[in-house]
Amino acid sequence: MTNTDIKARQPLANQEQSLHLLRQMLRIRRFEEKSTELYSAMKIRGFLHLYIGEEAVAVGVAEALSTDDAVVATYREHGHAIVRGMSMGAIMAEMYGKVDGCCRGRGGSMHLFDAEHRLYGGNAIVGGGFPIAVGLALADHLQKKARVTCCCFGEGAMAEGEFHESMNLASLWQLPVLFVCENNFYAMGTALELSESVVDLSSKAAAYAVPTATVDGMDVIAVAEAAKKASDTVRETGAPFFLECRTYRFRPHSMFDPELYRSKQEVDGWKQRCPILSLTNRLKEKGWIDDSTLEKLEEDIATEIASAVDFAEQSEWESVEDLTRFVYSDVGVN
């Protein structure tokens, strides 16, 4: 059993990869900033859980996954959907509730699905995705397919029974699941130490004989490296691995949250460690990026987002006649 503790910062090794990681994080950040605007403009409704602050996790982990691997995520999954390769237009249209959304507007922000990129939700029941990830890995095991199922969840979900049942099952049956805990230290307003008798999260996975690692989730390079090691282990052993990424949510839990449970100083402290800011600074130190490249990067992303919004605006509402479709595969069952 290994528990790689958070290590000192690794030097940036590769300019191209570093720029790519920065770009992916920025795509998520700007997409979500636009989404909040559109929420205020009442274009997007329902719940909207932002990933802002946590981008390094999805981006770093995605580096370790191939297109053939599967991802099971939570309601805070815009970032995962974007880095999985889904088009921003399909995601935006989904949040608008339009028919060209990835789920025809049936799912919304919390339920992004994509068959081509093997994204199995978007699950709004805390802990609900654990057993599904185990089952996807079981199917791969039975069909002798060497693939990884990546299961992302918040630390709050680890208090649910489904975490423990699923961890036990994945380990007992030696199934290829990469469990990624996005530990942002709060489950809505409940701090980790107020919901867990043991706050060392890895020890919970270790109790099921699952190897673990903990990484600074604000450092995308570190996450990418840790996720690569973790997924390599899963591929080699065909067995589960638990990776804890320590991160922070800069924004409210969802759209309705006065943030009474944490101080402004605490939030500001974490903002100093913004994964995008720190990578940008390191790139600048290296001389690998300058202001004009950065500007160009921002421009390209702004264009991508603008066309996604445009796509969502142009898309139609699904006909109400189709209301009862997709309840059963064969249409017309009452």
Place this chain on the structure above:
Amino acid sequence: MEQQLRKMTYRDALNEGLREALQKDERVFLMGEDVGRYGGCFAVSKGLLDEFGPERIRDTPLSESAFTGAGIGAALGGMRPIVEIMTVNFSLLALDQIMNNAATYLHMSGGLFNVPLVIRMATGGGKQLAAQHSHSLEGWYAHIPGIKVLCPATLEDARGMLWSALLDPDPVLIFEPAVLYPMERTLAVDAGPVAIDKAKLHREGKDLSLISYGSCLHKCFDAAAILAEDGIEVDVIDLRTLRPLDTESFLTSVAKTHRALIVDEGWRSGSLAAEVSARIMEQAFYQLDAPVERICSAEVPMPYAKHMEEAALPQVASIVATARRMVHG
């Protein structure tokens, strides 16, 4: 040519259905608590471990939510899992997975992900197992759009519903009334898959429609025989599929008999019987010569003592008495 029949139990018929499915399709596997080495808590999967091995007959830990959800995931991943939950009361620990995932995935994903999963479980009272092992909650499950709910009452259905359920692209729940496991009847040698979208008219009469399913169906058969001695001839309908309901079957019957009595082991309030009754009122009101009536379980958690359990469950005597009153006034 005379049909060749063999004697067997309801349990044997289920076992044959499982064996056939495992033989026919490599993607099919069975998982649940004690389905392998123990042979199934009701011995339904006896012998299958030896024949198909531990990869396909998988004993699970006591984790209803995890292994039911794993069934959903495996179905999404290309397999055709059969999940066995020991009894319906324990299925409540997996209700989140059944209701929030299995039933919703196709719809939430806008048609991208269907879940070809079969979940089997025992249901119902009559074995003095008291209030945590005896309830009939299939009517509850029948409330949920996105799943199909079957209840085999006969050997043909016990044997044949499973394969049809496995062919279905969506989640199918099969409820096996626990009192029926030892029931011995005959089954055609060449029995095979059966339709799962139609109710079945088992006995024909002109005076009243007895509408039922599951173990109560057999009580209706007994009641029908007694009523026939009095000259009261009844239709006996086995709903078989509780969702989606074959409404046509009982409307047609009521159009002939003008009287409907529904016998349902679920609790009366908000029951499947209530749904059937409502559909008759809505669609055949002017055909009725008498109010629709229902015989359901008493609204108590199932008691242990034999006489109390019998008093709580629908019984032949009350079916006969109610039918007589409805016909003769």
